[in-house]
Amino acid sequence: MIPNENPSELETIRHSCAHLMAQAVQELFPGTQVTIGPVIEDGFFYDFSRKEAFIPEDLEKIEKRMKELAAADTPIVRSEISREEAIKKFGDMGETFKVEIIEGIDPNEPISLYTQGEWGDLCGGPHVESTKKIKAFKLLHTSSAYWRGDERNPVLQRIYGTAWNTEKELRLYLKRLEEAKKRDHRKLGKELDLFSVSDDIGPGLILWHPKGARIRHLMEEFWKKEHFKHGYEMVISPHAAKIDLWKTSGHTEFYKDNMFSNMDIEGREYVMKPMNCPFHIQIYKTKLRSYRDLPVRFGELGTVYRYERSGVLHGLLRVRGFTQDDAHLFCRPSQIEEEITKVLDLIVFILQSFGFHEYKIYLSTRPEKYVGSDEGWESATKALETALNNKKLDFEVDPGEGVFYGPKIDIKIKDSLNRYWQVSTVQVDFNLPEKFDISYIEEDGQRHQPIMLHRALMGSLERFFGCLIEHYAGAFPLWLAPVQVILLPITDNHAVYADKIAQQLEESGVRVEKDLRNEKIGFKIREAQLQKIPYMIVLGDKEVESSTLGVRRRRSKETRTLDLKTFLDEVNEAVKNRTIDSAD
RNA sequence: GCCAGCGUAGCUCAGGGGUAGAGCAACUGAUUCGUAAUCAGUAGGUCGGCGGUUCAAUUCCGCCCGCUGGCUCCA
Numbered sequence A: 001m002i003p004n005e006n007p008s009e010l011e012t013i014r015h016s017c018a019h020l021m022a023q024a025v026q027e028l029f030p031g032t033q034v035t036i037g038p039v040i041e042d043g044f045f046y047d048f049s050r051k052e053a054f055i056p057e058d059l060e061k062i063e064k065r066m067k068e069l070a071a072a073d074t075p076i077v078r079s080e081i082s083r084e085e086a087i088k089k090f091g092d093m094g095e096t097f098k099v100e101i102i103e104g105i106d107p108n109e110p111i112s113l114y115t116q117g118e119w120g121d122l123c124g125g126p127h128v129e130s131t132k133k134i135k136a137f138k139l140l141h142t143s144s145a146y147w148r149g150d151e152r153n154p155v156l157q158r159i160y161g162t163a164w165n166t167e168k169e170l171r172l173y174l175k176r177l178e179e180a181k182k183r184d185h186r187k188l189g190k191e192l193d194l195f196s197v198s199d200d201i202g203p204g205l206i207l208w209h210p211k212g213a214r215i216r217h218l219m220e221e222f223w224k225k226e227h228f229k230h231g232y233e234m235v236i237s238p239h240a241a242k243i244d245l246w247k248t249s250g251h252t253e254f255y256k257d258n259m260f261s262n263m264d265i266e267g268r269e270y271v272m273k274p275m276n277c278p279f280h281i282q283i284y285k286t287k288l289r290s291y292r293d294l295p296v297r298f299g300e301l302g303t304v305y306r307y308e309r310s311g312v313l314h315g316l317l318r319v320r321g322f323t324q325d326d327a328h329l330f331c332r333p334s335q336i337e338e339e340i341t342k343v344l345d346l347i348v349f350i351l352q353s354f355g356f357h358e359y360k361i362y363l364s365t366r367p368e369k370y371v372g373s374d375e376g377w378e379s380a381t382k383a384l385e386t387a388l389n390n391k392k393l394d395f396e397v398d399p400g401e402g403v404f405y406g407p408k409i410d411i412k413i414k415d416s417l418n419r420y421w422q423v424s425t426v427q428v429d430f431n432l433p434e435k436f437d438i439s440y441i442e443e444d445g446q447r448h449q450p451i452m453l454h455r456a457l458m459g460s461l462e463r464f465f466g467c468l469i470e471h472y473a474g475a476f477p478l479w480l481a482p483v484q485v486i487l488l489p490i491t492d493n494h495a496v497y498a499d500k501i502a503q504q505l506e507e508s509g510v511r512v513e514k515d516l517r518n519e520k521i522g523f524k525i526r527e528a529q530l531q532k533i534p535y536m537i538v539l540g541d542k543e544v545e546s547s548t549l550g551v552r553r554r555r556s557k558e559t560r561t562l563d564l565k566t567f568l569d570e571v572n573e574a575v576k577n578r579t580i581d582s583a584d
Numbered sequence B: 001g002c003c004a005g006c007g008u009a010g011c012u013c014a015g016g017g018g019u020a021g022a023g024c025a026a027c028u029g030a031u032u033c034g035u036a037a038u039c040a041g042u043a044g045g046u047c048g049g050c051g052g053u054u055c056a057a058u059u060c061c062g063c064c065c066g067c068u069g070g071c072u073c074c075a
Helices: A009-028 A055-072 A083-094 A096-104 A167-182 A185-191 A210-229 A245-249 A251-258 A277-284 A331-354 A374-390 A461-472 A491-508 A521-530 A541-546 A562-576
Strands: A043-047 A075-081 A111-116 A119-122 A136-146 A153-164 A195-198 A206-208 A240-242 A264-265 A270-274 A296-303 A323-330 A362-363 A396-398 A408-414 A420-429 A449-459 A485-489 A510-513 A535-539 A547-555 A557-560
Touching: A009 A043, A009 A083, A009 A111, A009 A136, A009 A153, A055 A136, A055 A240, A075 A083, A075 A408, A083 A096, A083 A111, A111 A251, A111 A277, A119 A185, A136 A167, A136 A251, A153 A420, A167 A374, A185 A195, A185 A461, A206 A210, A210 A331, A210 A374, A210 A449, A210 A461, A210 A491, A245 A251, A245 A270, A277 A296, A277 A323, A277 A396, A277 A449, A323 A331, A323 A461, A331 A408, A331 A449, A374 A535, A396 A420, A408 A461, A420 A461, A449 A461, A449 A491, A485 A491, A485 A521, A491 A535, A491 A541, A491 A547, A491 A562, A535 A541, A541 A557, A557 A562
Parallel strands: A362 A396, A485 A510, A485 A535
Antiparallel strands: A043 A153, A075 A111, A111 A119, A136 A153, A195 A206, A240 A270, A264 A270, A296 A323, A323 A449, A362 A408, A408 A420, A420 A449, A535 A547, A547 A557
């Protein structure tokens, strides 16, 4: 844990609140050992060592006790003790985890204690001066956690909480959490009939319903168009292959545990593909390549299968079968930097087209288990870094998070609860070209080895779609809306006119539906509104007589009377520009 | 995979050792209506699965499956 040198006032309150919780827990559940309790975004947690897990009712009790302790207005006092004293003190208390922490502290550093009444904790601080300063807090949920984040270590019981300056801020935060739940893609996926997962099929395997699939087609169409425009060629590869292919690539050695188990076909072992690269390499290898052909850019919406442990599956955001918007670029070494730069441009363009303007960029460096030479790693990492700097993109280094075959740039976007999910990636790979022994003929007439770039922009269509749903809370911009316009005739007498308008809109490429049910207009509006359809068109006597449309936009009570042409122009313009209207 | 919680009609949920209930949706009928819910009726469930306890289990217990929140993991 990196100590926060300059915590804000609120962070200090949160940390003191974590102490207050630890005090309450140790009072209510004697024998519980304390470990660490840091501040996190919007709150804090504390990990306890205790045989029994905390149950929801425990949290209520703890919270109640915390309120009493806070109200007691006990001063929080800092003191320093020697290392030996500290080890003895916590050792005598049976706090073995704390002793381990003290033993790990630099002997030259002072050891500080923060004490409130009878209760104290080893802590670097700072803290608020009195428990009374801790006013607005709530315990949220429990979890298990491994000591020092390692699953070989003992399991600890974690309690998460949140704390704010005032009750009002706390209320607003809890409200924000509630709102975020409403835009959960799993909830919206059901309500808007976009996708489902079936127990009979298996966890992490997605069924795209007509409306979801419609959006996917639009995503794919846009993606393909942009790729053809940028010098990519599209290829298609099978979903399974002989295991030998993965032996050559090194995947069986490094990632066997994450592959769907073997299938026996006529005595040969096959596996579902966990990635597309070896297939694209095979296509590359089918003929002799000249330096004049490079870079060769093979793109594919390639569906892959990966065994993800059951506990990590999450709606569309973490699944076992997904389609990557993958591409592999075979380059001369001198082309690497420029190609990375072009890919970064394309990533930013695609993300912005879908409305994502906030993202985090990471440069992931060499992991513990890797293949290839140190020089290769260094120059590849350098190429990525230079491209990022040239594009003036802010990034953080993620040490040791690279892929076994090379370093990479990752781009993450966030879901409704501000959890970040990796979408785009650019990976430099000088190892697979070696393993598959691919080459091209250079100017000098000799065989040379190309360098490969692996890249994805949306990452996986499933994950990207999940983020998209949450980003728009299901109210997709017009160009992506599965149903763009719904026609709402007021009575049966207007159905014929609705048919006529529907046909004209369809002919112009508008995705239109009719609500011909025998319901009142208010009811139809309500349903269209809940389905987040961008345009509702009310058709009654007035419209039929004047051959116009009563146009109502989603999230707007205002209605306009437009003729068909004016309306179509408005729709076409918004679709063409992929407009993201704030009124959406 | 680990810890905890949850699993009842298509959906949202109530109930509880004596064979199950609401609202919405669906279906039928009436109504033909101007911008967020018209009225009435009908139908719908092996109470996630398997096993145990019991005269009796959807309810209690065990195991399994699935989901949720975290942890670990994420080529």
